Amino acid sequence: MIDALSQTLRVALRCQAMKTVDVCRQPPIRDGVAASAVQLPPQPAGQPWPTLLAFLCARFGHIAPDQWQQRFADGLVMDDGGAALPMTHPYRVGQRIRYYRALPPEPPIPFEAHILHQDAHLLVADKPHFLPVTPTGRYVQQSLLVRLRRQTGLADLAPLHRLDRDTAGVVLFSVAPATRAAYQALFAQRRIDKVYRAIAPYRCLPDAGLVHCSRIARGEPFFRMAEVSGPPNSETRIRCLGTDAARACYELRPISGRKHQLRVHMAALGMPIENDPLYPQLRAVAADDYRHPLQLLAAELAFDDPISGRRRVFASMRQLNALKTPDASGA
Structure with a gap:
């Protein structure tokens, strides 16, 4: 156990040593969001860019030149330091x-x-339904990561899964870049126990539950996944915790971590x-329709801490x- 922890820490420290200089030089987080980066490519033949402004206007044509000029005036375009x-x-x-970015x-x-x-x-959060973990699409400030960065002031905060x-x-x-790789290894090496709960139609299962294995690949449309033929790359252990005859509460333990695996x-x-807008059929649901949350909960995470060696258990x-x-009459 001690040897395994020592090896994990050595790997984490080596990875961090390669990143330390770059991390220290990065501009600060602004409103919970890191600065975007771009490395200037070779000049195009016959149409060189005389200035950085000319390049940015050409590279990001959807942004008006006067917006770039304002960003320069506000000090929002910087060198790598x-x-x-x-x-x-x-x-x-x-x-x-x-x-x-604006x-x-x-x-x-x-x-x-x-x-x-x-x-x-570590920072462990209990996320509500409808809140994305990281900035995506229309949500940046309204993501869990950015909210937590602003709440805690932790600029290096990063999700581990x-x-x-x-x-x-x-x-x-992860709070500290120096130990981030050690915790990431828990997920990569499947050394973390994940327990979910879900509400779904009742199906009689063996007392010990069942194990479902299949091959999951990208489906249609692109944001859905699907089971396909081939060697399994996903595994879930399923157990019924209780039922009202029509619906049931299930305990789900994913052994692998494929996108949308449990769903x-x-x-x-x-x-x-219950209330899944993607499976088995795609249903149109407005992004701001909060009436019917998906009945899936990441209920518990447990692991041996790679830094302290202690068993850690976090529950929602x-x-x-x-x-x-049933009512008192049994109806």
């Missing part, structure tokens, strides 16, 4: 620059995450998770829709 550059800065092939207004997501635990290495926007529950974040497996077994405080209970 964070020093503001003037709009007359000459174009230099190979130079790495950074800039802050973020459009976002519709607020009216649900809050709760911090379950925080120390020098995925959790769908539709799913609620426990999410682990795909439950639909394939004829037990689609959230609840799924209750099963119906």
